[in-house]
Amino acid sequence: MTFEVWAPRASRVRLSLGDEVLPMSPSEGGWWAPAAELSDLPDGTVYGYLLDDDEKPLPDPRTRRQPDGVHERSAVFYPGDFAWTDQAWTGRQLAGATIYELHVGTFTPEGTLDGVAEKLDHLASLGVGFVELMPVNAFNGTCNWGYDGVLWSAVHEQYGGPAAYQRLVDACHRAGIGVIQDVVYNHFGPSGNYLPRFGPYLKGGRNTWGDLVNLDGDGSAEVRRYILDNALMWLRDYHVDGLRLDAVHALADESDTHLLEELAKEVESLSAHLNRPLTLIAESDLNDSRMVTPREGGGYGLDAQWSDDFHHAVHVALTGETAGYYADFAPLGSLAKVLNDGFFHDGTYSSFRGREHGRPVDTDPMPTWRLVVCAQNHDQIGNRARGDRTAEHLDPSRLLCAALLTLGSPFTPMLFQGEEWAASTPFAFFTSHPEPELASATAEGRLAEFERMGWDPDQVLDPQDPATFESSVLRWEESSAGHHAQVLAGYQRLAALRREHPELTDPSFGRATVDEDRRRLTLERGRLAIHLNVGEEEWEIETSEVLFSTTAAVSADPAATTVRLPSGTAVLSRAPTTSRRPVTG
Structure with a gap:
């Protein structure tokens, strides 16, 4: 391990290594390295960086492991020491596959990556081609959705840390299932983000989550490299098969080459070297298929993007709910338009946004698998006041209507944990911020969001209440009884039909x-x-x-x-x- 760190804002950097404090020397571009070469350090050796006259060491911005949380020192971890057994794994293409999104902390009672591995037979029975993990990067506290991560290369310790992550990916590949990792490059979490002490990781301006990531200002070349290296790390060192890129519309980048285009190019190069497919999926609120248009055609060259319009149209058709952003989807024709054209808002007026939104999809050359759709996902459930699922409001037949539309649509279907058996548990928004001021700000922010949606603020669950998290843990025992078993059998039958009938995986618009x-x-x-x-x-x-x-x-x-x-x-x-x-x- 080299212990090199980019810290252009520091006038002095020292390495806190175990019980020692060692000097570091500056080099070109704001990088620092130990004055003496270090080798043969045991796995788990703790270390951190002392900037200027600090007495408390800060974690490594590129740390792989944080055994004591995001405010403490990092630990040495050697990813190359893992004994992989997936040498026969040649990857999986997104076309024709089904994605299954899950949150590690609530998917099983254990709330660990090893717990997820125990459920792979269940996922295989659903015809799942990829398991998509909500963010696992290190965050402050014990339970969180993961989008408040601050150390992007470290796997949250309570999930099992990086070694458990490798075990899960290896097990998935043995089961014939690929892994997509949800990553967040558009913001940092509010607690434990020490990166601005090291260098200009942030720039002026604000988005929903706070300061903007510096993608095009002074020092942005190293910030971009930090992001690109993180993406390549998951794909190379952890054998991940794809990345889901969170909220790419919040990436403020005026560079000649957009970060997404640069990322697509580097991942394409790595895919060629590894000789297996690597997939990039964008979560984008732009309704713009240029995300997935090849670079030579003027696009960014990503592989796929989410289409929330599909979810909204299906939800309204089956529930009749038309509050907030659902209002424009009241006509059943909105669902037909999504099925025929990819987006509903493709330059049309959005009453929720108060402006025209989206661009038409060129449906002739674009294969439909480039749009990832769902009837439920973490956002559409968890951003409701009570985190209530559609299973709370619909009978089994209507739940299976949603399943049929999703798994029988022309697009890449994605399921969310528990929907396949009409889980009775909610999936609420939960946090565990140790700082009282952050806890209050989070709760107040939720109330403001729900006021805009017209929901009763008295129904809003306190994200800091441990019961909010505990209520969201799946109850696997219910999947084999009553209407839960009926719905699960329906999902399994639809999975089999997708494999039996090529019409259901045909990448043509219906x-x-x-x-x-x-x-x-x-x-x-x-x-x-x-x-x-x-x-x-x-x-x-x-x-x-x-x-x-x-x-x-x-x-x-x-x-x-x-x-x-x-x-x-x-x-x-x-x-x-x-x-x-x-x-x-």
Whole structure:
């Protein structure tokens, strides 16, 4: 280990190593290194950096391990010491795959990475191609969503630390499952961020989370390198298969080459060297497919991006909720537009934003798998006042309608932990800030958000209350009983159908039509079709075979030529030879 550190703002840097304090020498560009060469240090040796006349050492900005929290010294960790068993793993492409998003701390009672590894058979039964981990980087406190991380290269110690992370990735690859890591490069958390003491990691301006990351000002070349090296670390040293890039719309970068374009280029180069696919997925609020347009075509060259419009349209169609940003999605036609065009807001007026939003997707050359969609995710559940899931409001048939639309859509489907069995537990927003002022500011910020959405502030859970976190831990025992087992069987059946029928993984946009007055939608996927009835009247459709039904109330008789869909139901059917059009009446 070299113990080199970038600290251009310091006039003196010393290395606190174990019980010793060693001098460091400056070099070109604001870097410092020990005056004497150090080698053969045991794994776990603690160290930190003393800047100027400080008496308390600061953690390494590039630390791999923080055994005592983000305010204390770092520990030596050698990622190359792990005995990998995934030599036969050749990676997995995103096209045709299903993603499963989870939060390590609430996915199992143990709340650890090793606990996640124990559930891989369950994920395989859902046809999961990638498990997507919410951020695991080091943050202050014990429980958190992870987006308040301050030491991006360290794995949160209570999850098991970096060695447990390697064990999980290795186990996933043995199970045939890839790993996508959620990373946050648009801001740092509010507690334990000592990076500005070292150098100009931040610049003037504000976003939702605080000061902007310095991507284009003085000293930004090293800040960009810090981000790029972090991304490559996950993919190279931890054998991760892809990264989900949090809120890329908050990356304020006026450089000639945007950070995302530079990242895509370096990851492409690493992928070629490792000889396996590496995937970059953007969470973007811009509704702009230039994120995934190849660089030679004027885009950033990322592989995929989230489409929140799909979630909003499905949610409104099945729940009828139209508060806040759901308002524009009240017509069922909004869902058809998303299915046909990729985005609903593609230059249209957004009443929530008070302006036109988005750009049209060029649906001819763009394969649909580049858009990642879901019926539930951590944001759309956790940013509600009580963290309540749709399972609290919908019956099993409507929950399976959402599953059918998600897994049967033209896009890359993503599931969120527990949705596959209609989990009764919420997924609330929880924090554990030790600082009272941060705890108060967090709670007040939540109240302001919910006021804009029109939700009752009395329903807002206190994110600092330990019960808020504890209530969000999945109860696995319920998955095998009652309506939970019914919903789980439906998800497993849909997973099997995706593998059996190429129409369901075809990367072409489908053809969706609606009867707005009767609240009926048909999505044609080649010779297959999804029929959704959210109106009040029963709907009779023509079919040659029902492959999946959200309720036993729909006849699944293979000899039947027509089936009747009650309100709140849907089917996946094979179209009759003579006609693919539904019979209305």
